[in-house]
Amino acid sequence: MMLFNLNLPLYIHIFLLGFILIDHPAVALPNFGVTAVREQFSKAFASWSLPFPSSSTSIEKRAQTLSGVNYNPNGTAFLWLPDVEYSGKTFFDTWDFFEGDDPTHGTVHFVNRSFAEDNGLISFNEQDGTVVMKADDFTTLPMGVNRSSVRISSQQLYTTGLFILDLRRAPWGCAIWPAFWTLGVGPTWPQNGEIDILEGVHDNEHNQIAFHTNPGCMYDPNATFTGTIPGDPSEANRTNCDASARQNSGCDVVEWSQASYGPFFEQQGGGVLAMKWDENDISVWSFFRAAVPTDITAGTPNPSTWGLPSARLMNTMCDIPNFFANHTIVFDITFCGDWAGNSYATTNCPGTCLERLMDPANFVNATWSINSLKVYRKELLSGNPQPSSSSYDYDRRVAFRVILPLVAALIFTFY
Numbered sequence: 282m283m284l285f286n287l288n289l290p291l292y293i294h295i296f297l298l299g300f301i302l303i304d305h306p307a308v309a310l311p312n313f314g315v316t317a318v319r320e321q322f323s324k325a326f327a328s329w330s331l332p333f334p335s336s337s338t339s340i341e342k343r344a345q346t347l348s349g350v351n352y353n354p355n356g357t358a359f360l361w362l363p364d365v366e367y368s369g370k371t372f373f374d375t376w377d378f379f380e381g382d383d384p385t386h387g388t389v390h391f392v393n394r395s396f397a398e399d400n401g402l403i404s405f406n407e408q409d410g411t412v413v414m415k416a417d418d419f420t421t422l423p424m425g426v427n428r429s430s431v432r433i434s435s436q437q438l439y440t441t442g443l444f445i446l447d448l449r450r451a452p453w454g455c456a457i458w459p460a461f462w463t464l465g466v467g468p469t470w471p472q473n474g475e476i477d478i479l480e481g482v483h484d485n486e487h488n489q490i491a492f493h494t495n496p497g498c499m500y501d502p503n504a505t506f507t508g509t510i511p512g513d514p515s516e517a518n519r520t521n522c523d524a525s526a527r528q529n530s531g532c533d534v535v536e537w538s539q540a541s542y543g544p545f546f547e548q549q550g551g552g553v554l555a556m557k558w559d560e561n562d563i564s565v566w567s568f569f570r571a572a573v574p575t576d577i578t579a580g581t582p583n584p585s586t587w588g589l590p591s592a593r594l595m596n597t598m599c600d601i602p603n604f605f606a607n608h609t610i611v612f613d614i615t616f617c618g619d620w621a622g623n624s625y626a627t628t629n630c631p632g633t634c635l636e637r638l639m640d641p642a643n644f645v646n647a648t649w650s651i652n653s654l655k656v657y658r659k660e661l662l663s664g665n666p667q668p669s670s671s672s673y674d675y676d677r678r679v680a681f682r683v684i685l686p687l688v689a690a691l692i693f694t695f696y
């Protein structure tokens with residue numbers, strides 16, 4: 282008892298910390314990684330208060346335990362269930378290699394699979410289990426000659442889905458323009474829409490997300506997300522996703538985090554990009570490594586717990602099923618061209634874009650290194666479990682405040 286009393290201030294401290302963490306995570310912790318920490322606390326706690334799915338992730342079990350249950354605006358419940366996973370040695374078996382001229386006019390030669398394999402532009406890294414796709418970083422080229430690189434698209438087409446890309450590295454550097462995106466298959470771009478999930482050029486440090494559509498699709502000014510619409514807000518059509526409205530820019534959003542693109546993203550050990558697409562909205566989140574929510578790592582993703590996305594296109598001012606359909610998933614690395622070529626002079630990069638292309642040493646960081654790409658499909662729950670999420674949260678909060686101090690008391694009493 283004596284010992285317990287001696288440790289009373291510490292006990293109170295832990296008690297208060299539990300209180301603050303659950304109710305005001307943004308206050309208790311720096312913004313850096315707050316989502317992950319909050320998630321860990323909630324999840325750790327959820328497993329005490331409720332039966333948490335262990336090895337089984339069957340629909341019934343997850344529905345019963347409410348792990349990952351999301352709700353449509355009309356109140357119907359649904360889960361995101363595993364659909365397709367792209368990873369490991371067989372990664373490239375279900376993708377097509379694009380071999381045509383770059384539609385964005387890059388100084389690039391997109392190679393076929395056998396050339397890419399024979400020359401090490403694609404590979405599987407046995408040591409760390411990553412799938413690697415990279416630019417030619419070994420050939421010295423004369424000025425103006427196309428550098429070899431890779432552009433692949435998934436054979437499977439998707440209309441809606443939750444796409445979760447876990448990256449160790451994404452390409453970056455002067456003259457380099459990589460993108461991870463989904464593209465509607467159809468005769469005329471952008472008839473079935475385009476969703477750019479990770480994209481940037483040169484020495485950028487902030488990821489750029491964009492939507493490109495036919496006329497009639499716009500950001501809802503009431504939508505909340507953490508990214509910013511770049512440029513002059515008074516400029517016409519800033520929130521118009523119509524590809525023809527502003528020279529093909531679409532409606533773009535720049536992420537606030539400096540770790541969302543380029544060297545800082547890589548130094549963090551990469552991270553996770555998640556794109557949720559259903560009838561209600563299309564949203565993109567990016568998490569640097571330390572902030573990846575545990576439900577993502579556990580394979581039971583629950584976007585409703587991830588906080589605000591970086592960008593969100595709502596169905597209120599864009600009839601999503603009408604503008605987005607039959608998407609293939611695309612990875613590519615191009616050089617110069619429409620964006621990277623025209624913006625080169627405005628960066629801190631040396632010389633000209635075409636000069637930069639000649640030396641292979643400039644392309645050592647033009648590398649995708651992929652842990653996995655997982656696609657989940659939306660499954661409506663017929664039983665529609667409806668425990669109010671607020672009482673669930675309340676239970677967690679109350680129990681957290683009780684149990685944490687109890688544990689602290691036990692430790693300090695018997696230590």
Ligand SMILES: *[C@@H]1O[C@H](CO)[C@@H](O)[C@H](O)[C@H]1NC(C)=O
Nearest residue numbers: 353354355356357560561661
């Ligand atoms: C509720 O909305 C979802 C789409 O958000 C739809 O799939 C479902 O059919 C709707 N259910 C009812 C009962 O209206």
Ligand SMILES: *[C@@H]1O[C@H](CO)[C@@H](O)[C@H](O)[C@H]1NC(C)=O
Nearest residue numbers: 382383386387388389390427
């Ligand atoms: C280089 O790439 C461009 C397209 O980006 C293409 O128009 C051109 O024909 C290519 N040059 C050669 C020699 O293949």
Ligand SMILES: *[C@@H]1O[C@H](CO)[C@@H](O)[C@H](O)[C@H]1NC(C)=O
Nearest residue numbers: 390391392393394395396397
């Ligand atoms: C792949 O590309 C290389 C070099 O461009 C070419 O020599 C080869 O014939 C191509 N292979 C196939 C199967 O198309």
Ligand SMILES: *[C@@H]1O[C@H](CO)[C@@H](O)[C@H](O)[C@H]1NC(C)=O
Nearest residue numbers: 500501502503504595597598
């Ligand atoms: C945005 O919010 C305002 C105020 O609540 C509302 O009047 C308006 O209709 C909303 N706009 C859309 C597109 O939902």
Ligand SMILES: *[C@@H]1O[C@H](CO)[C@@H](O)[C@H](O)[C@H]1NC(C)=O
Nearest residue numbers: 496497517518521523525526
């Ligand atoms: C805005 O975009 C529409 C097409 O969606 C176009 O007709 C209109 O001219 C654009 N306005 C300006 C000021 O560029």
Ligand SMILES: *[C@@H]1O[C@H](CO)[C@@H](O)[C@H](O)[C@H]1NC(C)=O
Nearest residue numbers: 438440466467473605606607
């Ligand atoms: C999507 O593809 C399916 C199968 O090829 C086709 O039946 C459907 O019309 C396509 N939808 C759109 C909007 O292009």
Ligand SMILES: *[C@@H]1O[C@H](CO)[C@@H](O)[C@H](O)[C@H]1NC(C)=O
Nearest residue numbers: 454455544642643644645646
């Ligand atoms: C590649 O990345 C390393 C590590 O961040 C950096 O030191 C180097 O300057 C980069 N090289 C190029 C050519 O971008």
